[in-house]
Structures are given as C-alpha cells and as structure tokens.
Amino acid sequence: MKRMFLIAFVLGLAFSANQLPAQNKKILETKMILIKGGYYTPLYKKKGGSKSECIKPFYFDVHAVTNEQFLKFVKANPEWRRSKVSRIFADRNYLKDWRDDLIPGDKVNPLSPVVNVSWFAANAYCKWVGKRLPTVAEWELVSSGNFLTGSKSVINTNDKLIKWYSRGLPDQVNSIMSTGRNKYGVYDMFGLIREWTYDFSNMNINGVAICGAGSSGATDLTNYPAFLRYGFRSSLKASSTLPNLGFRCARDFN
Amino acid sequence: MKKVMNLQSFSIIILLSISAFIFVVIAQGCEDNNKTQGYEYAKLTHAPEVPDPILRSHPTKVIVNLTAEQVVGRLADGVQYPFWTFGGRVPGKFIRVKEGDLVEFHLHNSPTSTMPHSIDLHAVLGPGGGALASETLPGHTSVFSFRTMHAGLYVYHCATQPVPLHIANGMYGLILVEPKDGLPPADKEFYVMQSEFYTAGNYGNSGLQQFSMQKALDENPTYVVFNGSVGSLTGNNALRAKVGEKVRLYVGNIGPNKISSFHIIGEIFDKVYAYGGKLVTQKNVQTVLIPAGGAAIVEFTVKVAGTFLLVDHSIFRAFNKGALGMLKVSGEKNTDIFSGKQADELFTGSQQEANSGPIDEDNSISQNEIKTPEFDENNIQSIIEKGHEVFSRTCIACHQVNAQGLPGIFPPLAGSDFLNADKERAIGIVLQGKKGPVTVNGKSFNNIMPPQNLSDQEIAAVLTYVYNSFGNSKKVVKPEEVAKVRNK
Numbered sequence: 001m002k003r004m005f006l007i008a009f010v011l012g013l014a015f016s017a018n019q020l021p022a023q024n025k026k027i028l029e030t031k032m033i034l035i036k037g038g039y040y041t042p043l044y045k046k047k048g049g050s051k052s053e054c055i056k057p058f059y060f061d062v063h064a065v066t067n068e069q070f071l072k073f074v075k076a077n078p079e080w081r082r083s084k085v086s087r088i089f090a091d092r093n094y095l096k097d098w099r100d101d102l103i104p105g106d107k108v109n110p111l112s113p114v115v116n117v118s119w120f121a122a123n124a125y126c127k128w129v130g131k132r133l134p135t136v137a138e139w140e141l142v143s144s145g146n147f148l149t150g151s152k153s154v155i156n157t158n159d160k161l162i163k164w165y166s167r168g169l170p171d172q173v174n175s176i177m178s179t180g181r182n183k184y185g186v187y188d189m190f191g192l193i194r195e196w197t198y199d200f201s202n203m204n205i206n207g208v209a210i211c212g213a214g215s216s217g218a219t220d221l222t223n224y225p226a227f228l229r230y231g232f233r234s235s236l237k238a239s240s241t242l243p244n245l246g247f248r249c250a251r252d253f254n
Numbered sequence: 255m256k257k258v259m260n261l262q263s264f265s266i267i268i269l270l271s272i273s274a275f276i277f278v279v280i281a282q283g284c285e286d287n288n289k290t291q292g293y294e295y296a297k298l299t300h301a302p303e304v305p306d307p308i309l310r311s312h313p314t315k316v317i318v319n320l321t322a323e324q325v326v327g328r329l330a331d332g333v334q335y336p337f338w339t340f341g342g343r344v345p346g347k348f349i350r351v352k353e354g355d356l357v358e359f360h361l362h363n364s365p366t367s368t369m370p371h372s373i374d375l376h377a378v379l380g381p382g383g384g385a386l387a388s389e390t391l392p393g394h395t396s397v398f399s400f401r402t403m404h405a406g407l408y409v410y411h412c413a414t415q416p417v418p419l420h421i422a423n424g425m426y427g428l429i430l431v432e433p434k435d436g437l438p439p440a441d442k443e444f445y446v447m448q449s450e451f452y453t454a455g456n457y458g459n460s461g462l463q464q465f466s467m468q469k470a471l472d473e474n475p476t477y478v479v480f481n482g483s484v485g486s487l488t489g490n491n492a493l494r495a496k497v498g499e500k501v502r503l504y505v506g507n508i509g510p511n512k513i514s515s516f517h518i519i520g521e522i523f524d525k526v527y528a529y530g531g532k533l534v535t536q537k538n539v540q541t542v543l544i545p546a547g548g549a550a551i552v553e554f555t556v557k558v559a560g561t562f563l564l565v566d567h568s569i570f571r572a573f574n575k576g577a578l579g580m581l582k583v584s585g586e587k588n589t590d591i592f593s594g595k596q597a598d599e600l601f602t603g604s605q606q607e608a609n610s611g612p613i614d615e616d617n618s619i620s621q622n623e624i625k626t627p628e629f630d631e632n633n634i635q636s637i638i639e640k641g642h643e644v645f646s647r648t649c650i651a652c653h654q655v656n657a658q659g660l661p662g663i664f665p666p667l668a669g670s671d672f673l674n675a676d677k678e679r680a681i682g683i684v685l686q687g688k689k690g691p692v693t694v695n696g697k698s699f700n701n702i703m704p705p706q707n708l709s710d711q712e713i714a715a716v717l718t719y720v721y722n723s724f725g726n727s728k729k730v731v732k733p734e735e736v737a738k739v740r741n742k
Contacts, residue, residue: 093393155468159454162419163464166336168324169366224416224467228369231415235370235389242392244368 028069028129032059033185040141041219043226051219055141060134061248063176063187064113065125067104073125075102080121090118093241111175113193113246119238122196122247133198134250143189145182161225164191169243196247200233287312290356298347301481302493304443304504305350308432313354320347321362322371329451330484332460338423344482345447346427353405353434365393374413377429379403385413405433407530407549409506418510422452422470426508428549433532441499447506448514450475457575473511478571480579487579495556497585502553509546517541517567527551541567556583558592595647641719644712657724665694668724677729681739684713710736
C-alpha cells in the first residue's frame with residue numbers, strides 16, 4: 001500500500017511537472033511482479049567473488065515498455081524526441097521506424113515493445129516513471145523462470161532459444177504478452193526482443209571476450225543462449241539503438 | 255654585416271635545395287618494391303571461385319569490404335538452414351592479398367542481422383586476430399588495419415560470443431596471402447572449404463532445420479560438407495578442368511570439431527603446401543590432413559579424362575554425411591596411363607596358380623603396344639567394337655559372356671523376346687535401371703538392375719552390339735535416341 005502511494009506520488013510529480021493529462025496515467029502503469037530474489041550464477045564470476053550472487057528482492061515489469069507508453073514519455077520530455085535527442089545519447093537510428101517525432105504512424109503497433117531506443121533513453125524513461133533499469137543479474141534471474149529443470153530439458157530449452165536468437169528480424173515486432181509468461185508470471189523474456197540492462201557495459205571481463213578465451217572463467221559452458229546475450233550486451237554502447245532491442249523497468253523492494 | 259648574413263643563409267638554402275633535389279632524383283630513380291604504394295579494392299569471390307593472381311610487385315593498401323549476413327539457405331535438397339555468413343553464402347568470400355600489403359578491413363554487419371558479429375583472421379598478428387577491433391553491431395561498420403607479415407593460406411571466422419555457435423552456423427572463409435614473388439602459375443584455381451552442420455533432424459530430414467546443441471557437444475555432425483551444402487560440388491556444380499591442366503586447390507577446414515582427411519579419388523597431389531604454409535612440404539601425396547581451423551594448398555596436373563571425387567577419406571562422412579565433390583576432367587582418355595576395364599573373366603581359383611609362373615619375356619605384350627583403334631561413329635563395325643567393350647566391362651557380370659544370363663536370377667539378352675520387342679524400353683532400362691518381375695522367353699525373373707552411368711554414345715553402342723549379336727533382331731540404336739529417352 002505504501003508502495004502504491006509512493007508510485008502515485010512520484011508519477012504525480014512527473015505529471016504535474018509536465019502537465020500530463022490524468023488519463024495517461026493508466027497507460028504508463030505497467031503491472032509489476034515481486035521477485036523474491038535468490039541466488040544467481042553469473043556467466044562470469046566477478047574477480048574474487050563467489051560463484052553465486054545473492055540477489056535482493058525486487059519488482060519487475062511484467063512486460064516491456066510499449067510504443068504507446070514511450071510516446072507519452074517523448075511528449076512529456078521534448079529532449080527525447082527524435083529530432084531533438086543529442087547524438088551522445090542516441091545514435092541516428094533512434095526511433096527510426098516512427099513516422100515523426102510524436103507520430104509513430106500506422107506501421108508501428110502501439111502495443112509492441114518500443115525498439116530502436118538507446119540505454120540513455122531507456123534509463124531516462126524508467127527514472128521518469130519512478131523506476132530503474134533491471135541489472136543483468138536481475139534480468140537473468142527472472143529469465144531462468146523460462147527454463148525447465150533437468151539437464152536434458154535445459155539442452156532442449158537452449159536449442160529452442162538458439163532457434164529464436166538465430167531467426168531473422170521480423171517485419172514487425174509482435175504485441176507485448178504474446179509469447180506467454182514464465183514461472184515468475186513475467187511475459188516475453190524471450191521471443192519478442194532483446195532488452196537493455198542497467199549494467200550492460202560491465203560485461204567485458206578483462207577485455208578478453210574472444211574465442212576460446214571467452215569460455216575461460218565461465219560458469220556454465222553449455223549455456224549458449226547466455227553467451228549469446230553476453231556477446232550481444234558486450235558489443236553495445238549506451239547510445240546504440242537496434243531494431244530488436246527494447247527494455248522494461250524494475251524497482252527496489254525497499 | 256646584415257648583408258653577409260643574408261648571403262650565408264642564401265648559400266645554405268641553395269645547398270640544401272640541391273641536396274634535396276639529388277635525394278629526390280635518387281629516390282625516384284630506383285623503384286622501392288618494399289614500400290607500400292597506392293591503394294586498391296580487393297575483389298572477393300564466392301566458392302569455388304578464386305580471385306585472380308596478384309600481378310603487382312610492390313605492397314599496397316588493400317581495402318576489403320565484407321558483410322556479415324544472416325540468411326536462410328539450402329543445406330541439402332529439400333533441407334534449409336538459418337545460416338550466419340560472411341558475404342551471404344557459406345563459406346565466406348575468398349580474400350586474396352599479398353605479403354607486405356596493408357589491409358584496411360571494413361567489416362559490415364547487415365541491418366537485418368539480429369546480433370553483433372566480428373572477424374578473427376588467422377593471417378593477422380594481433381590480439382584476437384582482429385576480433386575485438388571488429389566487433390560490430392547490426393547496421394554498423396567496423397574498420398581496422400593489419401599488415402600481412404606471413405605468406406600463406408589462412409582461415410577466418412566470426413569471434414563473437416558464443417564463438418562455436420557463430421562458426422557452426424557458417425561464419426568462416428579463407429584469406430590467401432601470396433608470397434612476395436607470387437605463386438607459380440596454375441591453369442585452374444579453386445576454393446574448397448569443409449565444415450560440419452549439427453541439425454536437430456537427421457541427415458536428409460526436410461524443411462527448415464535448427465542447430466542441435468547436444469550433437470555439437472557430442473561432436474556428432476549431421477552433415478559434413480564442402481562449400482556449405484550437400485551437392486555444392488557435384489553434378490552441374492562440379493569443378494572442371496582439361497587433361498594436361500595444372501589444378502591448384504585452396505582447401506580449408508573449419509571443423510568446428512573434425513579434422514579432414516582430404517583426398518581426391520584417382521588423383522595424386524604433385525605438390526602439397528601443408529597447413530597452408532609458404533613451402534611445398536611434400537610431393538606425391540594421396541591424402542592431406544587438414545586440422546580444424548587450418549588449410550592446405552594442393553596442386554596436381556590432370557592426366558586422364560573422367561570424373562574424380564573429392565572426399566573426406568573419413569569415408570562415412572563422404573558416403574553418408576555429404577563430404578563429396580567432383581572434378582570433371584575433359585579430354586583424352588589416355589589409355590597409356592589408365593586403360594579402363596580390359597577384361598572380366600571367370601575366375602575359378604585355379605588360374606591364379608596357372609598364371610603365377612614366370613612370364614616368358616618374348617611372348618609378353620606390354621600394354622603400351624596394344625593399339626586401340628580410333629572410334630568412328632559412322633562405322634557400324636566401329637560402333638559394334640565399342641559396344642563390345644562397354645558390354646565387357648559393364649554387362650557381363652550379370653548377363654554373362656554370351657548374354658545367356660543366369661537361370662532364375664538374371665534374364666538372358668541372347669535371343670530375348672523382351673529385348674527385341676521394344677528398343678525404347680531397352681534404352682530406358684539401361685538409363686534408369688529395372689526393378690521387379692519381368693518375363694523373358696517365357697521365364698520369369700524378379701531382381702534389380704541398377705541404372706548405368708554411361709554416356710549416350712556408350713549406351714547406343716552397347717545396345718547396337720547386343721542387338722547385332724546373340725541372335726537378336728539387328729536393330730541399330732543412335733545416341734540421339736538415347737538422349738531423347740534420357741531427357742524425357
């Protein structure tokens with residue numbers, strides 16, 4: 001209850017500051033799920049750290065931020081409009097599928113995850129709605145809810161994920177909540193888009209992420225989907241935008 | 255005083271100018287073949303083509319443009335695979351540069367890619383072979399430069415995490431660094447690259463296949479292929495050369511797991527540059543071992559016409575997994591080097607002893623002295639002689655020496671009502687084989703005859719021979735008639 005009040009308060013501040021009509025509030029509120037936290041085994045353990053990391057409880061958006069939601073954000077924050085955004089904060093493909101600054105256009109599904117957004121933009125959005133980007137550890141912990149247990153099932157799940165990762169770009173990204181929910185009750189961890197994380201740029205351990213060296217120090221050598229995400233994140237810059245990269249937000253429990 | 259100073263400085267300037275002029279003249283007077291001069295764009299080729307040899311004698315800046323693309327393509331007939339490629343096909347495009355060149359590499363990643371890609375060239379001296387320097391997001395281009403310090407044939411591959419998956423999906427190719435003085439001329443040069451594919455479905459399972467993690471971990475490939483697919487070098491795609499030509503193959507093997515035992519059935523490699531290095535390391539080699547992530551250059555002069563099979567001599571891969579290619583050589587048969595089958599005689603076990611004594615030198619006839627008469631396609635006698643030759647090597651194993659067949663097993667061709675009734679049917683059976691029950695001269699047979707791999711001319715000749723022998727109906731079969739049935 002206290003939490004709800006806090007959100008309302010923060011959002012209220014944001015709205016009043018930008019004179020946003022009240023009916024937009026509903027669109028902006030993405031349902032969050034409390035993830036109890038637990039032990040997460042990173043693909044690469046931190047220097048001197050233990051193999052597993054303890055993750056504190058946190059709230060996690062059930063779905064990714066949509067075009068409709070992001071439109072409200074750029075309306076309220078002119079500096080994040082396509083024509084206004086600084087090249088330092090987003091490369092030239094920022095929101096490139098949108099027809100205009102404030103008109104996504106007929107080809108863009110309002111209920112699809114917004115893509116072609118930079119880390120800076122995603123970070124600013126989450127702040128604006130009183131949240132933050134999830135960490136890699138949090139994101140990976142939630143994504144483990146998509147895995148069945150048992151080594152055989154893990155291989156099968158890996159094959160399915162690699163199949164999705166290998167597939168070409170779709171003409172249009174499907175709507176949110178179209179790929180089913182995992183055991184945490186969270187939608188679309190796989191099958192729609194890749195997602196920004198807060199600490200994506202810390203991925204490159206020792207600056208050596210190449211070839212055989214990439215497997216030295218890794219905790220699970222057969223988790224190729226995790227390596228794929230690792231490779232993907234480590235080649236991003238905070239200003240990068242890609243047609244299959246969006247985000248969702250998280251928030252501390254306390 | 256001031257004037258003197260000026261005079262002095264003036265003469266110094268004159269002196270400097272003259273020496274500089276002399277220096278320039280000397281520098282221009284002798285061409286420095288070690289200096290990097292000018293620039294050019296590398297012309298890359300898809301397998302099995304190889305870019306033309308480099309004729310310039312000085313190093314230059316070579317600009318290479320290569321694009322990482324994810325495409326769905328053919329792995330075998332009816333089988334598709336979501337390939338990750340350098341240049342849109344597997345293997346990646348062939349790059350040819352020269353020792354001492356400065357290569358300015360532009361790696362593009364297609365805007366339609368779903369992930370970053372990079373390149374590790376084994377020709378590069380530097381961390382990761384360029385991997386980190388070339389890590390490229392979709393819709394981006396990375397540029398890095400390297401000097402080609404060592405001549406040789408080198409593998410390149412993607413080095414983005416997880417590297418084994420990027421390789422298993424098709425991201426590899428070859429870069430040739432020619433030695434300073436170039437390679438000796440060859441009449442034909444080809445690019446052949448061996449690799450494995452690990453698919454969820456079994457070999458030949460149709461439709462769009464997916465990567466199988468378990469098979470890759472078990473190092474149990476579903477496909478082992480040359481140039482990215484089953485049949486990429488067979489039939490109409492076969493490599494071609496003429497008798498007398500010197501053929502050079504640039505052969506790479508990426509694995510990702512297996513070592514190749516590269517062999518060409520019916521050929522001997524005159525020269526082998528083992529491991530793709532600079533030196534000819536061995537002559538007269540039958541099979542070359544090519545490690546995963548390695549290469550070899552092999553050279554041979556084709557002496558005999560016919561079809562020669564490229565295989566990985568780990569032979570189940572050639573027979574069951576696709577590691578098979580063809581080199582079709584046109585020209586003279588050259589019976590002096592290879593006769594073809596000369597006889598197929600009954601062997602009872604006692605002849606061996608009978609013939610094992612010393613040969614009487616005076617009575618022995620060297621193979622070289624047997625004169626093969628010239629074939630004349632308009633001379634019926636010549637056709638029948640050729641037919642007899644084809645019959646002797648192809649038909650008599652089953653239909654027997656006098657075409658009498660074997661009772662209950664193989665039907666007779668001698669005085670055969672079935673044969674004489676329908677010429678076109680007979681042509682069809684030689685071409686396509688025959689399976690199942692058939693009645694000949696009132697007796698029934700039920701067996702299999704395989705299709706015969708013979709030319710139109712050979713089939714026309716052998717049928718004409720059979721029709722004009724053994725009490726048959728004396729029909730004549732023309733090559734055009736065979737072609738007609740073949741093309742039906």
